[in-house]
Amino acid sequence: MELSERRKKILQIVVDDYIQDIEPVSSKKVQQSYLQELSTATIRGELAALEDMGYLAHPHTSAGKIPLPKAYRYYVDKLMGRGALSEDEIDYIQSRFTSNINETEALIKNAAKVISDITNYAGLGIESDGKDERIDNIKLVLLSPSTALLIVVTQSKVLKDSILETGTIDEMYMETGGEILRKIFCGKKISEAVKIGSALIEKEFNRYRKLFENILHILKDYIKQDFENVFTEGAVNALSNPEFSDIERAKKFLSIVGSKEKIASMLRQDNANSVELTVKIGSDENEEYKDLSLVTANYSLKGKALGASGVIGPIRMDYRKVISVLECIRSTIDEMLKN
Amino acid sequence: MELSERRKKILQIVVDDYIQDIEPVSSKKVQQSYLQELSTATIRGELAALEDMGYLAHPHTSAGKIPLPKAYRYYVDKLMGRGALSEDEIDYIQSRFTSNINETEALIKNAAKVISDITNYAGLGIESDGKDERIDNIKLVLLSPSTALLIVVTQSKVLKDSILETGTIDEMYMETGGEILRKIFCGKKISEAVKIGSALIEKEFNRYRKLFENILHILKDYIKQDFENVFTEGAVNALSNPEFSDIERAKKFLSIVGSKEKIASMLRQDNANSVELTVKIGSDENEEYKDLSLVTANYSLKGKALGASGVIGPIRMDYRKVISVLECIRSTIDEMLKN
DNA sequence: ATTAGCACTCTAACATTAAGAGTGCTAAAA
C-alpha cells in the first residue's frame, strides 16, 4: 500500500530532521518545515498514522517521533534526493586517487581511508577473494640457501606472502621446480590446482615431493582463509557520532568493526549480488547489528568483481552524503582503471 | 633520600590497593592491610608525609590517597614483587608460539596479540627498521610482461611489497638486471645502496636506467617511511578499563594507539636503549600521554635487535602481571629463536 | 477533513536534605 503524498512528505521531513539533529521530531518542527497551512494537530494525526504503520516510534508519551528502520529503508529507496557534493569535496576525493596504485588491495584500502576521512563514519573495504580466478603465473624465488618465496599471480592479485623453509637446495633445482609448477598450474583455478597437485604429487615428482607438499599446503591455507580480505579504516572517527557516547555501545561497535568475520558475514549476501550500491539498514536478521547500517559500492574491472568499499555506522546515518561520496569514488576509480 | 621501611611498606600498599580497586585508599584501608598495631592516625601522618614528598595526592579533602606517577615509578623500580604466572597462563602463552613463524613481523605481531589477549590492555609491537642492515640478496621477478616484483633480503627481513611497472621487457633483461643489482648492492646497507646507485646510474647503465631509477625510488621511499613497522592489537580490550569509561578519554586513547607516529615517538628513546625491559610511566615530557603507561620488552637475535613488543594502557596498570607476561613471552621467543 | 483547545504525561534541571566517609589537627598518653 502506497503512502499518500502528504505522508511521504512528512516522513521525509522527520527522517531528514532526525538525521541532522538526533532529536525526536515534534509536530511543531514538522509544521515549520512543511509550513503549508497545516496545523500541528493535523500533522499529529498523520504522524500517529505513520506510527501505526510501523515507520515511526516515540520514546515516551510526551516526546516527538523518531524513525524506525522501516522509515530509513523507505527514505533511502524512495524519498531521499540525490545530494550533490561540493566542488571542493570532489576535488579532494580525486586528489586522493592520483598516485598510481597497482594492487587491488591498496586500491580498496585507500578507498576505505578516503571514505572514512570525508564522511564521519568507519570506512571499510572488502577484496573479492578471487579464489576462482585462474593462475596467470607462479614463481619460486630462492631468497637464501634454505628459504624460498612463493609467488602466485592471478588476474587481480599477486600472492607473495608465503616464505618456504626448503632445506638446502640450489638455484637450478628451484628453477626447474618453478617451471614444473607453471606447466601444471597456469590457467587453472587455485582450487583446481590444489586438487591436481594432490593427485600428481603421489606419482611423479619424487624429487620435488617435499617442496611441492609445502606449496600445496600454502595454497590450501589460502583457500581456507576466508576473511583476510576485509579492512576497516578510521573506526575512531565514527565514535564522534553521538550514538556512541555510551561507552558500551562504542565498545560493541568497535568490536564488530574490528572483527573481519562479522563484517564479512554482514556483507556476504550483498557481495554475491552484483548491484552497484547496497544499503543495508539495521541488519534485519541479526540482533547484534540492529542499530548499524552499512553502505557499500562494488568495483569491477572487465566484468570481474574486484571488491567493494563502503561505510559502517549508526543506523541514523547521513545516507545522502554517504551515497554521494561512494558514487563519486566509484566513478573516480572507474576512470582510473581505464588506464 | 631514601624512604623509611614503614613508608615504603605503606606506599606499596597504597599502590597495590589502588591498582586493584581504583578507589582512593583511606588510612583505614591501609591499616587493615598493615594490621600491625598502628592506628589510622599514625598512618594518616605517614600518608601526609608521602603526599608532601610528591608520591601521593588526594582528589578532594575527604577522600583517600591516590598514587602519582612518582609513586608508580618507585613502585615498579623498588617495591613491586615479581609475581609468578599460573601454570595455565604459561602453558597458554607457550601454546600461542608453537606454529613456525618465519618472519620477524609475524613474530612480533603475534606477540602483541598474545599480550593483548592475556593482559587486558592494548598490545603493541615494533619491528626494528633494519635500515642499517646489509643487503643479503636482491631479486627481480617478472610477474607479467610489464610488471616485476622487487625483493630485497636482509638479515632479519624480506622486503617484498613493491611491484614495478616496467613497460614491456623480457625475462633475460630482467635476469641480467637482477645480477647487476646483486653485484652492486649485496653486502651494502640500504642507505649506502641508494647513494652508490644514484651515482652509478648516471654513467654506466643506460640500458637499465629507467628500471634502476624505479628501484632506487622504491628504496628511497623505504628509507623515508619511519613508522610502517609499528603494530597495535586489541585496543578495544583496553577500553574495558574504567579509566576509559569516559568516551572522550577513550577516543583520545584510541587515536594515540591508532597512530603509528605517536607510538613510535613514545618509544623512540627507549628503543635505542638496549635494556631488555622498559617501563615508561605517564610519559614525562608530553602532556598528551601523561596518563598512559607503556611497558615493552626488546627482542634480539645474535646481538641484532629484532624489535620489541609490549603493552600500552592506563597509568594505573597491573605492572606485576604485565611484566611477568612480557618476561614469559621473551623467554618463550628466545627459546624459539634458538631453533 | 481540519483545527483549536485542553488535560495529561514525561523529562530535565535544580534545590534540598541527610548519611557517610575520610581527613587534618590538637592535646593527651606512652
Place this chain on the structure above:
DNA sequence: TTTTAGCACTCTTAATGTTAGAGTGCTAAT
C-alpha cells in the same frame, strides 16, 4: 619523641522533591 584518641570540618553521593516546559492524544467545534 612517637603514637594515639577524639573531634570538627569537608566533600561526595544518593535520595527526594519541585517546577517549567515540551509535546502528545483526544474531543468537540468548524
